[in-house]
Amino acid sequence: MSQVLQKLRLPLPRTISEATRTTGAGHALSLHGWIRSVRHQKKLSFVHLTDGQADIQVTLSPELARGLSTGTSVRVDGSLAHHPRTQTIEVRGTHTHIYGTAPGDTYPMQKKEHGSEHLRDNAHLRTRTSQIGHVVKLRHHLTRCLLEWFHDNSFTLVQPPVITSSDCEGAGEAFQVVAGAGRGNEAKEQQQPDYHHHQQPPFFSHPAFLTVSTQLHLEAVAGAFARVFSLSPTFRAEPSQTSRHLAEFWMLEAEISFVESVDSLTSVVEHSIKSAVGGLDPSLVKSDSLYLEKEWGQITYTEAVQLLRERHSVSPFHHPPTWGASLQSEHERYLAEEVCESPVFITHYPASIKPFYMRANDDGLTVACFDLLVPGIGELAGGSLREERLDVLERNIDHAGLDRGTYNWYLDLRRYGSVPHGGFGVGFERLLSVISGVSNLRDVVLFPRWAGRCNF
């Protein structure tokens, strides 16, 4: 095959990186890209050229630089040179070809810094800015690093369904999926989806939703492949307007069979994130809220509540900490930022505030689970051992007021070849936010969706 592939050298113009890597100083090359900025001096113009992946400085005579402005797409012919002072490379342009202009009076992405809201309103153009371009690169490289870590550690990548008839109970409200209202059918667009009235049958035979977590489906595959993971879009129809919630977001989720302790799960979380982030080019890592060099903290929920109550008696929280109640944002921040000064795993929460599938501890009160709290961002990940005992799981379903029939297939996983197992989910945008230092999740996805907003 190599012979055939040899012939198939890609007939694409070389990227800036490819061209500069393979061209010697003084030799000719052509570059294609967009102009990020132009600075005119008397005898020379300095053009900052980018093709997204790489940037380079191009020097041009004032004549050649005429008509070039931020956003213009060009081909530059010239020769590669080493910049005498900085020893970086640059290109001395001898010819330019303009593909498309970007008139300065209307182009929404000028050189000046833009407000976040302006950038979000122009999400179709904002990847051209260095700040959002940085996020694009980070998503690419972090995805690769994570996939490689999981592959190297014997995990199999699974692509679970987005449309589901199950939901991961307790994870929040789900979007519903209906047919018959597509743009492709103008007549139907005026009809409302109305399968409840049975005037037209649903597209699927019963209500279908967008997945809120791939966990249940991953567990099914973990009954055949001992280590599985997914990096997939998930959805919550929550009306939240905070900077920490999106209606569509990505989750890294993993399920591991033959695991019998929460410590094993937290180790996988800590190891995978540290390794993946450690594998990134340092220029992509803007903050070390992850404290890569430090061992992360781990305390039980009961210990956490004790610590919070001690602090509360000295300097009261807004919400008094109480065993049996969820930890509030102010509590989580105190534990991560002041007690541990690092990410911290809080383990063994009360069963009463956690979903039915988490494995009961012998104390009869708590479940074998964890949340990972990170300074500055709060909850980054969560996971648990999953209840693998059929009778206990059935009791949990009844106790939660759920229908056993709905979960019959999930119960089958315990009826046949059940194994002790557990898993976790990491909020991918939150991880990107921690690494990039971009605090608003609406700016670490390219086209953010939240309540009231689904542009483009």
Added chain:
Amino acid sequence: MSQVLQKLRLPLPRTISEATRTTGAGHALSLHGWIRSVRHQKKLSFVHLTDGQADIQVTLSPELARGLSTGTSVRVDGSLAHHPRTQTIEVRGTHTHIYGTAPGDTYPMQKKEHGSEHLRDNAHLRTRTSQIGHVVKLRHHLTRCLLEWFHDNSFTLVQPPVITSSDCEGAGEAFQVVAGAGRGNEAKEQQQPDYHHHQQPPFFSHPAFLTVSTQLHLEAVAGAFARVFSLSPTFRAEPSQTSRHLAEFWMLEAEISFVESVDSLTSVVEHSIKSAVGGLDPSLVKSDSLYLEKEWGQITYTEAVQLLRERHSVSPFHHPPTWGASLQSEHERYLAEEVCESPVFITHYPASIKPFYMRANDDGLTVACFDLLVPGIGELAGGSLREERLDVLERNIDHAGLDRGTYNWYLDLRRYGSVPHGGFGVGFERLLSVISGVSNLRDVVLFPRWAGRCNF
């Protein structure tokens, strides 16, 4: 950081592959997995053990093998041995621990071969069979090989939105996404989504759909990053019941800036697929319908119609081939299977049967596009140069009876820094089908969705 990571050796039981790779012959090891089959002989029982990723034969005394059957989950302690005849490795078990049984009278995944429909009805268990397990492995490895090829060739991975207010016009009917009917809210579940009547506001400010193609959003990013790609779920609300269509499927899509010919695009398609498939372990490749060793064919639509008409005059097709009409399945099969005996790119279709965004050729009749037809499967990929000229694109939108306002952001990409560019989409399940030889697409996704069917 390496010191911290050193301490963090994963506290997981070793997989079969990890354990056998690091254990010398005659040395002790423990394996965890599921029993695929048991064969009892007088003095020894032969157990086929798997953890999904790897398989191994375990020999046990009849006493130790008691109670083991297909589907049972076990830990086996024993020692590694080289099988005297075959020189393969096996394990001589000295102790077994059963985690979960799989009673032979009810377990739906017995050793015998199951019909496809039975397996689909038990999609939560079918990854335990060797045939579907094979598909799981193939998806994992093919995904990795494709990501690596695109990364190595300077493409940036983009994760475009699943929920969209745009649609890739002409690609088919879209599912609509509505809120307020999630399981999490029983009261609301009885309400029908009815934003058309404005009794309750839509979750987003206007109708939202599941994406039918990531192309338009990828094009936006390709205006900043010259080479981008995605491997993402896409959706069609089509009532098709054929083995070649799914309501939810994955697409590999790419957009490339500064490209000016269809040949460049077809080269990228041919090179990426051949390289990725060539990088797979040969045990994963069941068919060579892709003719990896052979250069793929390429003819124009006009030439194709000429060839079809010649054949039609001798041995008539059911649908007479006509210039200006879409190629029928029987035409496509003839071209790929009989004329070319290899995958073949058909280029430059009539503008009248293609979407508005494809770039017009100078002949005024055809557009710069291609379909890739593959023996046995039909259309595997399609792509085109995208119309980068603002005035031509506006005319196309008008001509197609579409609303310029809807596509205003897409037109912006031509208003500011427009470049010649093109892209393509490959049906990921169709590619998996060609490689695996599994002809029904419902069996190359783990939880298939089609009209009338969304189980699990």
